[in-house]
Amino acid sequence: MISQDMVKLGTARSVIRDIFEFGMQRAQVVGEENVLDFSIGNPSVPAPKEVQDAIKDIIAELPPKAYHSYTSSAGDNNTRTAIAENLNKRFGTDYTLNNIFMTCGAAASLNICFKAMITDEANEIIVQAPFFPEYKFFIEAHGGKMVLLDPPEDLTIDIDALEKAITKKTKAVLLNSPNNPSGVIYPKENLEAAAKIIKAKSEEFGQPIYIISDEPYRELVYTDEEVAHIPNLYDNTVICYSWSKSLSLPGERIGYILVPNKVENYQELYAAVGGAARILGYVCAPSLFQRVITRCIDVPADLEVYKKNRDILYNNLTKMGYKVAKPGGAFYLFIQAPNLDADEFCERAKKYDLLMVPGAGFGAKDYMRLSYCVDTEKIEKAVPIFEKLLAEYK
Ligand code: PLP
Numbered sequence: 334m335i336s337q338d339m340v341k342l343g344t345a346r347s348v349i350r351d352i353f354e355f356g357m358q359r360a361q362v363v364g365e366e367n368v369l370d371f372s373i374g375n376p377s378v379p380a381p382k383e384v385q386d387a388i389k390d391i392i393a394e395l396p397p398k399a400y401h402s403y404t405s406s407a408g409d410n411n412t413r414t415a416i417a418e419n420l421n422k423r424f425g426t427d428y429t430l431n432n433i434f435m436t437c438g439a440a441a442s443l444n445i446c447f448k449a450m451i452t453d454e455a456n457e458i459i460v461q462a463p464f465f466p467e468y469k470f471f472i473e474a475h476g477g478k479m480v481l482l483d484p485p486e487d488l489t490i491d492i493d494a495l496e497k498a499i500t501k502k503t504k505a506v507l508l509n510s511p512n513n514p515s516g517v518i519y520p521k522e523n524l525e526a527a528a529k530i531i532k533a534k535s536e537e538f539g540q541p542i543y544i545i546s547d548e549p550y551r552e553l554v555y556t557d558e559e560v561a562h563i564p565n566l567y568d569n570t571v572i573c574y575s576w577s578k579s580l581s582l583p584g585e586r587i588g589y590i591l592v593p594n595k596v597e598n599y600q601e602l603y604a605a606v607g608g609a610a611r612i613l614g615y616v617c618a619p620s621l622f623q624r625v626i627t628r629c630i631d632v633p634a635d636l637e638v639y640k641k642n643r644d645i646l647y648n649n650l651t652k653m654g655y656k657v658a659k660p661g662g663a664f665y666l667f668i669q670a671p672n673l674d675a676d677e678f679c680e681r682a683k684k685y686d687l688l689m690v691p692g693a694g695f696g697a698k699d700y701m702r703l704s705y706c707v708d709t710e711k712i713e714k715a716v717p718i719f720e721k722l723l724a725e726y727k
Pocket of ligand 1: 374437438439440441465509513547549574575576577583588
């Protein structure tokens with residue numbers, strides 16, 4: 334007998350994948366240039382030149398053993414030190430390599446954290462919708478239960494709902510800002526209010542409640558809004574980071590977990606992170622890309638195309654009368670369907686070969702997600718189609 338849960342996960346494609354496949358089929362019929370596929374969050378901007386240069390230099394300068402070998406499971410010391418120093422410079426912290434555990438991207442970081450934290454006694458992870466749908470599968474795979482908070486009007490953290498949702502079973506609150514799918518950056522005051530509630534509940538129940546901050550979009554910010562460094566607001570915070578989006582390296586699987594010293598039971602939690610990474614079979618993060626990151630730690634994300642796409646879409650759609658979440662970061666626009674039925678709207682948009690993901694899977698069924706990490710030409714083609722679609726509802 335084979336695990337039927339895994340059979341289900343391995344065969345049922347996500348809605349996003351379904352739409353993406355549909356787009357590929359349509360491309361064969363009408364031509365790739367005529368399919369406006371905004372379904373998937375695959376960075377369209379190539380990795381910066383510094384990354385290519387670093388790869389070439391490492392290969393030219395070092396013997397293969399140096400970049401093909403296992404590193405220690407926590408990662409290369411120089412890489413971890415470079416990350417700690419970069420964070421210290423930006424956020425006024427005092428991290429060292431002992432606070433950093435290198436991983437195979439944010440998905441690995443999250444799975445490791447859930448495996449490390451979830452126990453029989455406390456197994457609920459609170460997630461604010463809209464949310465990245467994979468969270469549910471990750472949490473459940475490690476014996477946890479996802480407790481979902483419905484999205485408030487402004488798509489930030491619903492503080493009242495959070496307060497009601499925290500129980501003795503709560504192990505962590507998972508936050509993601511800038512957010513996938515909404516692009517919303519949670520304001521600092523909103524995070525402070527959340528931190529206050531979590532701290533009070535943690536004291537009331539006499540146990541740590543962690544914030545897990547999932548931050549693959551931290552560097553993708555288009556406004557002067559601050560992306561707060563949550564450990565500076567709440568001590569029991571761990572960060573799951575990745576260069577998949579900021580340096581356009583999703584296929585290279587490189588990221589880290591930050592466990593600050595001030596986290597309660599820091600040593601035990603850091604050890605459990607190592608244990609979880611071990612039994613999940615990660616062994617170590619990719620060796621070559623750890624070295625690349627050491628050399629590219631200060632390379633900024635290339636935001637030009639994403640910002641241009643975001644501005645064209647946001648300005649035009651709001652002018653037409655669409656309700657759009659204020660997109661401070663990431664590369665997603667979350668648009669409310671004019672008929673409040675995003676399934677129907679997305680189906681209708683397909684006749685123009687305009688493909689978006691309905692929001693039900695993200696926990697917001699009247700919204701749809703548009704990924705604007707595509708060529709600007711496609712964004713420009715989409716604008717008049719949005720106008721036509723809106724007219725169909727009038
Ligand atoms: N978390 C969020 C919110 C994401 O959007 C993604 C990928 O799209 C991930 C985690 C996983 O990213 P990674 O490629 O680093 O595993």
